[in-house]
Amino acid sequence: MNKPVIVLGAGGHASVLVDMLRSQGVVPLALVAPATGAPRAVLADIPLWHDEAQILTHHPDEVELINGIGSLPGNTLRAELFARYRALGYRFAGVVSTKAMISDYAVLEEGVQVMVGAIIQAGTRIGANSIINTGAIVDHDCHLGSDNHVAPGAVLSGGVVTGERVHIGTGAAVIQGISIDADAVVGAGATLTRPLGEKQIAYVARGSVMPIKQ
Numbered sequence: 728m729n730k731p732v733i734v735l736g737a738g739g740h741a742s743v744l745v746d747m748l749r750s751q752g753v754v755p756l757a758l759v760a761p762a763t764g765a766p767r768a769v770l771a772d773i774p775l776w777h778d779e780a781q782i783l784t785h786h787p788d789e790v791e792l793i794n795g796i797g798s799l800p801g802n803t804l805r806a807e808l809f810a811r812y813r814a815l816g817y818r819f820a821g822v823v824s825t826k827a828m829i830s831d832y833a834v835l836e837e838g839v840q841v842m843v844g845a846i847i848q849a850g851t852r853i854g855a856n857s858i859i860n861t862g863a864i865v866d867h868d869c870h871l872g873s874d875n876h877v878a879p880g881a882v883l884s885g886g887v888v889t890g891e892r893v894h895i896g897t898g899a900a901v902i903q904g905i906s907i908d909a910d911a912v913v914g915a916g917a918t919l920t921r922p923l924g925e926k927q928i929a930y931v932a933r934g935s936v937m938p939i940k941q
């Protein structure tokens with residue numbers, strides 16, 4: 728990172744990113760959040776801006792942004808902030824843990840975040856503003872759309888293709904070659920063996936193999 732960075736958000740996801748940045752010798756210029764959240768040691772010495780307008784006092788050429796807003800099904804704030812500040816000319820820095828394994832033949836688009844222990848294999852493309860979370864595996868030739876979240880410990884086998892804003896829940900597994908359309912959710916712990924349509928949610932419930940709701 729050649730420019731000072733500003734982190735949007737000051738919660739749990741931001742704290743994990745700042746921890747990774749610190750280990751790479753980067754301390755953000757500021758965090759941006761409307762309210763003061765739970766105290767977190769890793770964020771304690773970084774200025775907190777409550778007014779988002781303070782970002783605009785720094786020209787897009789002077790700084791890079793980091794999206795510290797977490798991502799859960801149905802929560803669109805992370806994607807909205809990315810789109811808003813890109814439209815204003817700001818760029819989002821990617822954050823990649825030095826303890827992740829990423830093939831030289833994988834492509835990470837703008838602002839992708841890859842957490843500790845994640846593995847991304849050859850031929851894979853990860854869409855802008857996506858999170859590959861702690862210990863997740865994205866195997867060969869997967870193509871993920873923008874604003875995806877592969878939650879902690881989830882596994883995508885080879886050749887999985889996803890649309891925009893797809894959420895793969897904690898510990899979920901997707902077999903090879905499956906397509907998952909925009910805004911779909913694979914619930915935590917589910918195993919997906921067939922394609923998932925737009926906005927569908929797949930999860931494993933008691934006494935049922937794979938309910939899907941829309």
Ligand SMILES: CC(C)(COP(=O)(O)OP(=O)(O)OC[C@H]1O[C@@H](n2cnc3c(N)ncnc32)[C@H](O)[C@@H]1OP(=O)(O)O)[C@@H](O)C(=O)NCCC(=O)NCCS
Pocket residue numbers: 800860878879895896897912913914915916917928929930931932933
């Ligand atoms: C699948 C999911 C999206 C469903 O959310 P929801 O529609 O709000 O569902 P609810 O929480 O209202 O639960 C409805 C029922 O489904 C069950 N259920 C919810 N998610 C489930 C899951 N992943 N596996 C099995 N059962 C689940 C609930 O226990 C509840 O059962 P009940 O009616 O018998 O009490 C959500 O539970 C999920 O798995 N989210 C992903 C979480 C994640 O990945 N977090 C990452 C953080 S980094």
